[in-house]
Amino acid sequence: MIGPLRSRLLDLVMGHPALVELRRRTLARAGGLVLELGVGTGRNLPLYRPPVARVLAIDPDRAHLSRARTRAAHASVPVGLVAATAEALPFPDHAIEAAVSTWCLCSIPDVERALAELHRVLRPGAPYAFVEHGLCPEPGIARWQHRLTPIWRRIAGGCRLDRPIASLIARAGFVVERLETGKLMPGPRLAAWTYLGLARAREA
Ligand SMILES: C[S@@+](CC[C@H](N)C(=O)[O-])C[C@H]1O[C@@H](n2cnc3c(N)ncnc32)[C@H](O)[C@@H]1O
Secondary structure (H helix, E strand, O other): OOHHHHHHHHHHHHOOHHHHHHHHHHHOOOOEEEEEEOOOOOOOHHHOOOOEEEEEEEEOOHHHHHHHHHHHHOOOOOEEEEEOOHHHOOOOOOOEOEEEEEOOOOOOOOHHHHHHHHHHHEOOOOEEEEEEEOOOOOHHHHHHHHHHHHHHHHHOOOOOOOOOHHHHHHHOOEEEEEEEEEEOOOOOHHHHEEEEEEEEEOOO
């Protein structure tokens, strides 16, 4: 699909009103210099408020970034948009004070590498606030998530339905301090099983 159309579609899907409260709850846990992974079309950008001092937001998709640029221009805090992948973050070690990801760990090809990179750039003890969809603990649903992921990936921009979000984050050197899971958004549990939480980067 061509860039602007793909981007418009993503913007429509991610603009669902039911997601706004989950975004707000996630962003409220960030402060200082914040790194947002996979910013997409910038749906979070209008929601950042102090104590967030500045947002650095990355995404590899230039069409999404171009749409995010308009939202960045009207944000309440300064925003820098960077074309980059989460697997190779263009920032020095321990330079970032907080991190945010919203519905993007599902789409990052090498999520373990991305989380290791996030851990590298975060200051020890820094918060990482996330809201993600992923693997459901109910075996019947999980089975379907595994079965459908190969097809779903092709039609949904690389999105996997079956990532065990909390364990991936913990294995990358974070302590998961708070975690709420459940069907927190509309849709079947296959795609709507949500992990909303707060992790902290452990000392390496
Ligand atoms: C479902 S969208 C979510 C966008 C945004 N976070 C939101 O809440 O609206 C997933 C995003 O992950 C991005 N993405 C895909 N591969 C990535 C990678 N390797 N590194 C960082 N972001 C990536 C996509 O370009 C897309 O913008």
